[in-house]
Amino acid sequence: MKQGMIGRRLLYWLSVFAGLVLAIVPLPSWLDALRPDFALLIVIYWVLTSPRIAGLGYAWLAGLFLDVLRGMVIGQHALGFLIVAFITHRIQLRMRMFTLLQQVVIVMLLLALYHFLIFWIDGLTGHGYTGWRRWLPILSGALLWPLIVASSDSLTRRAR
Amino acid sequence: MVELTHDSRPIIGRGPALGATFITLAIASIALMVADHRYDQLGRIRGWMAAATHPVQEGVDAPFRLWNWLTGSVADRSQLRRENLELTARLRLANLQLQRFALLEDENRRLRDMRANTSGVTERVLVASILNVDLDPFRHRVLLDKGAQDGVFKGQAVLDGEGIFGQVTRVNPATSEVILISDAEHAIPVQSNRSGLRTIAVGSGDSSKLSLPFVTGESDLKAGDLLLSTGMGGVFPPGYPVAKVTTVKRDASATFAVVEARPTAKLDRAREVLLAWFKPPVVATEATAAEAGASPATAAATPSGQTTTGGANPAIAPGPANKLTKPAPAGAAVSQREAATPASQQRPATAGAASTKPREVPRQTPTEGAGRSQSAPAAAAPSSPPVPAATPSAPISAPPAETTAPSEQSQAAPPGPSGTRR
Numbered sequence: 001m002k003q004g005m006i007g008r009r010l011l012y013w014l015s016v017f018a019g020l021v022l023a024i025v026p027l028p029s030w031l032d033a034l035r036p037d038f039a040l041l042i043v044i045y046w047v048l049t050s051p052r053i054a055g056l057g058y059a060w061l062a063g064l065f066l067d068v069l070r071g072m073v074i075g076q077h078a079l080g081f082l083i084v085a086f087i088t089h090r091i092q093l094r095m096r097m098f099t100l101l102q103q104v105v106i107v108m109l110l111l112a113l114y115h116f117l118i119f120w121i122d123g124l125t126g127h128g129y130t131g132w133r134r135w136l137p138i139l140s141g142a143l144l145w146p147l148i149v150a151s152s153d154s155l156t157r158r159a160r
Numbered sequence: 161m162v163e164l165t166h167d168s169r170p171i172i173g174r175g176p177a178l179g180a181t182f183i184t185l186a187i188a189s190i191a192l193m194v195a196d197h198r199y200d201q202l203g204r205i206r207g208w209m210a211a212a213t214h215p216v217q218e219g220v221d222a223p224f225r226l227w228n229w230l231t232g233s234v235a236d237r238s239q240l241r242r243e244n245l246e247l248t249a250r251l252r253l254a255n256l257q258l259q260r261f262a263l264l265e266d267e268n269r270r271l272r273d274m275r276a277n278t279s280g281v282t283e284r285v286l287v288a289s290i291l292n293v294d295l296d297p298f299r300h301r302v303l304l305d306k307g308a309q310d311g312v313f314k315g316q317a318v319l320d321g322e323g324i325f326g327q328v329t330r331v332n333p334a335t336s337e338v339i340l341i342s343d344a345e346h347a348i349p350v351q352s353n354r355s356g357l358r359t360i361a362v363g364s365g366d367s368s369k370l371s372l373p374f375v376t377g378e379s380d381l382k383a384g385d386l387l388l389s390t391g392m393g394g395v396f397p398p399g400y401p402v403a404k405v406t407t408v409k410r411d412a413s414a415t416f417a418v419v420e421a422r423p424t425a426k427l428d429r430a431r432e433v434l435l436a437w438f439k440p441p442v443v444a445t446e447a448t449a450a451e452a453g454a455s456p457a458t459a460a461a462t463p464s465g466q467t468t469t470g471g472a473n474p475a476i477a478p479g480p481a482n483k484l485t486k487p488a489p490a491g492a493a494v495s496q497r498e499a500a501t502p503a504s505q506q507r508p509a510t511a512g513a514a515s516t517k518p519r520e521v522p523r524q525t526p527t528e529g530a531g532r533s534q535s536a537p538a539a540a541a542p543s544s545p546p547v548p549a550a551t552p553s554a555p556i557s558a559p560p561a562e563t564t565a566p567s568e569q570s571q572a573a574p575p576g577p578s579g580t581r582r
Contacts, residue, residue, distance in 0.1 A: 017216070024293045025220055029428075032297040056178070060185045068209040069216060070295050071303075071330060071337045074202055075192035082189060086182045125197050126345065129298035129365070 005053060012046050012054045015152070016062045019043075024069055033133040036141040039066055040114060041148050043081055044107065047088045048095060049152075059085030076121045080114045087113070100146055108142035207308075210332035217293050217303065217335065224292040285319070285434040286310060291335065300343035300367060300427070302326075306435060307334045315395055317436045323401035323424035324348065324389055325433050340427050341402065342367045348395075350387040350402050355380040358390060361403055361421060367428040370403045372419035377410045379417070387421055397438040 019039030027035060043062050046054035063081030067074050087110060088095070095106055115138055122129070196202040288306040295301045306312050308331045316328040318338050326346070330337040339346050344365040350372075351358045357380055361370040375381055385405040391398025403421035410417045 021216060021220055024217065024295070026224070026292045026294045029297070032294055035294075035297070056181045056185055060189065063189075064209070065213060068206065069213050069293075071301060072296070073193050074196040074206060074209075075189035078192070079186060079189040082182065082185050086178070089178060121193070125193075127299060129344070131298070134298065 008050065008053050011155075012058065015042050015046070015155075016058075020062070020065055020069060023066060034136050034140050036137050036144045037111065037114070038144075039063075040081060040084060040111070041107070041141055041144060042152075043085060044088050044110065045148055045152050047085045048092050051089050051092050056082060056085050056089070073121065073125050076118060076125075079121070080117045083117065084110050084114050100149065103149070104142050104145050107145045108138060111138040111141045206330075207333055210335065214332070214334055217291055220293055221291045221305075283437045285436050286312075287432055288312075288318075288336075288435050289432045290430065295337070298365070300326075300340035300346075300363065300365070301329070302338050302340065304328075304336045304338055304433065304435070305334070307332045307336045309333055310435075312336045312435055317396045317438070319397075319400060319434045319436055320425045320430045320432070321434075322426060323403070324396055325425045325427065325430065327395055328435070338433075340367065341423055341425070342370060342427050348402060349390045349392045351390045352381055352405075353386040353388055355385070357381055358392075361387060364420075368422055369406075370421045370423055372405075372421060373416060375408075375417045375419045376415060377412070377417050381405060381417070381419060382408055386424075397436055 016039055019042040022038040023035070039062055043054070043059045047059060059081040060078050063076075063078035064074065066072075066077040066081075070077075091106070095103060098106065112135075115135060119134065192202065196206070286306060288304040288310075291303040291305055293303050295303065304312075304318075312328055312331050314328055314331050318325040318327060324341055326338045326340040326343075328336050329339045340363070341348055341361070342363045342365070344363050346363040347360050349358065350361045357375075359372050359374050359379075359381075361372055364371050372381075372387075383405050387402045387405065389396040389398055389400045389402050401424040403423045405419060405421045407420045408417055409419075
């Protein structure tokens with residue numbers, strides 16, 4: 001079991017790093033604003049499926065790395081990831097019973113919360129962009145959720 | 161429905177309490193944010209983390225580099241020949257211009273030597289390539305592949321072949337972050353090539369547009385004018401092209417004209433840029449001396465004035481402009497003016513302009529200070545050309561000018577730049 005857990009941890013970190021890479025891969029500018037928060041979605045997924053291996057520290061560190069990669073104020077995304085992970089943690093038992101559609105709605109709410117927090121901190125630190133395109137990742141992220149669930153499910157099944 | 165896997169461990173009774181972890185980490189992240197943003201204390205930690213994440217950025221960049229290399233190495237002969245011919249032609253043209261330029265530069269240097277002022281001459285440049293990494297869709301920042309190891313410093317000017325590109329905002333060991341001149345938080349002092357009008361070009365958040373919010377209706381600026389950097393503020397070398405004016409909309413009822421300009425640098429297409437080292441402003445020391453001797457009041461106001469900048473206007477705090485005011489010796493005149501000017505109560509971007517603009521102040525030479533100090537306030541409140549700013553006391557002549565400036569600007573502010581800003 002110990003061995004399996006290390007493998008699991010490795011898998012979680014590798015997948016979140018894939019998400020971080022996707023967060024900075026250059027995209028054409030029209031698509032850039034639409035870029036879903038891959039790393040956050042992956043964190044939500046792992047927190048949901050195995051909350052005690054992928055805990056709050058995991059989410060927080062992932063956010064911290066995102067901050068450094070994107071040159072933000074250190075701690076901004078970390079706090080966002082942490083809060084989302086915490087809420088996911090609290091509702092994970094219920095959320096696992098939900099249908100995919102219900103999950104999409106919840107994920108959308110989580111993403112909205114996250115983006116509002118980022119927006120708020122951006123405003124505090126003087127980077128406020130107030131255009132509507134800022135909120136697009138909420139939609140694209142929610143739409144991506146079923147895909148993440150499907151692909152990660154097949155991945156974990158193979159890993160198990 | 162997709163089945164979600166389950167956790168193999170029991171739900172109850174393991175690990176530390178969730179709430180405790182949450183609170184601890186939340187406090188930690190808030191502390192980090194404050195330390196990073198407010199006190200700028202995380203330089204070293206950020207450096208380590210940036211070094212740790214550098215492989216990720218390199219990894220993202222690598223396929224693009226590989227692709228460029230591949231397309232470059234398998235280009236066919238005719239294409240290479242065509243390119244070669246084109247480049248030769250351009251080189252010939254450039255050489256021709258260079259001859260004339262060399263003469264002018266020589267003459268310029270002689271003239272400057274006569275005035276014992278050789279500041280602003282670019283000494284050397286370093287070619288850096290832009291990493292293929294997206295930082296933030298709403299901020300115009302790029303990552304360069306040169307960092308502290310190569311001598312890059314914060315506030316360094318970045319140029320490309322066509323003009324001014326931006327300035328370095330953050331230096332990591334192997335990379336550095338650059339804010340483009342089109343970022344909504346960036347402002348650069350410019351001068352019209354044709355009329356000599358000095359003003360500020362503020363980024364618009366659109367890489368093909370800069371806006372000039374402080375141009376009055378009657379000022380001499382028209383579409384097609386080339387805007388050059390003035391070198392005021394000591395960040396950018398003077399005389400490099402910044403933008404070309406595209407539209408000037410004058411409205412008789414508004415104090416300020418709506419002016420837009422297109423940056424000459426290829427902000428969204430450049431692959432390689434130049435990091436410039438140029439002689440630090442010699443003038444600043446003179447200004448300091450003059451200030452320290454002549455105006456103790458201004459000097460005393462420095463610390464408080466700076467905190468005002470940060471306190472009253474936290475929104476602009478991270479901007480490179482704000483940080484660069486710190487080393488500038490005459491930051492006092494800056495913040496004083498900013499405190500007095502209602503511009504600081506405007507939107508963040510505009511306030512950023514106000515904080516950049518004052519960087520001009522330390523650059524004023526006693527010799528030509530009279531001429532400049534007239535145009536410097538004129539940039540803030542250009543509707544007052546006959547202001548008695550051209551008084552003999554050069555660097556300190558800003559305060560009398562601003563006594564008239566704010567009253568006019570307070571009325572003029574709303575219809576001014578806010579329309580174009582988000």
